[in-house]
Amino acid sequence: MSPTRAFWRGYLDCAPFILIVVPYSMMFGVVARDAGLDVLQTFAMSAIVIAGASQFTALALLQDQAPVFIALLAALAVNLRMAMYSAALVPHIGHAPLGLRALAAYLMVDQAFAVAVRTYEDEPSMPKPAKVAYYFGCMALICPFWYGSTLAGALLREAIPASWSLDFAVPVCFIALVAPLLRSLPHLAAAFAACAGSIAFAGLPWSLGIFAAALLGIVAGAQTELALKRRQTA
């Protein structure tokens, strides 16, 4: 397969995700304006970070008067999953020149990553230059929609009255992101422990309760997985 064809195949394979990316990034634009950012700030954040969940996290904490460094740590924790993506991509595009790999890193987003890795696994015979082209095809579709819809949301904000309860869009977006992840017992245990923890630790200053709760959840998930494995082998 030629790199050009692979690029356009990646582009088309990611097309269904426009349906998710457009409303989600518009929602970010609206919520960010609602939190007091101007249009330039809203757009800059999406263009610099390109990681919606962490942007929502950082905004929610800043708005809650948490110190910048706490908001930063929480947002980075949300993005840690992408270290796994980075590791998973090495066998496929790790041979590309450093500049391309840096661009690939900047553009890395969940849905396009998922599509690319599934294709690589389904077609082990794909030549390496085609794999790189396919990756950039996926990202080339998603990223312009991500930028454009954030901007559209930020501009549309003016037309949206307060009675629309848009504050609620933030927890709803988080629920929408996490619900599809909760497909196994360890994931449910992690979520449940984190919920219980964030109620128990709600009194801690600087939103530290959120950290304590998240750590508790992560350990609960990992321990549940280990316990299930032990039971299987026993």
Added chain:
Amino acid sequence: MISEAAFWTLTAALGVGTFLIRFSFLGLFGGRQLPDWALLHLKYVGAAVFPALITPLLLWPDATGGQTDPIRLLAAAAAFVAGVRFGVVPAIVAGMGSLYLLQFITGA
């Protein structure tokens, strides 16, 4: 209100930090593997961080001055069910839709 300085500091640092996370194995560590214990815990980051963030936002929303609002809890439950069964966009539609519907019915 979010101050100008706080916003730009956060955005710049988050941009750099996020890039370094994404570039980690592709660039910085040259293809080394993560240790098993790290992979085991990383798997549950998403499932734990989001519920920890959501719970206080749902139980004590700013918009109601920190009062628990049954309408928001019901709408959140609807979003969760739609998310588990159908995915991201249906969850957003179900959550905001049921919030508006319940607010309309109760006249809140």
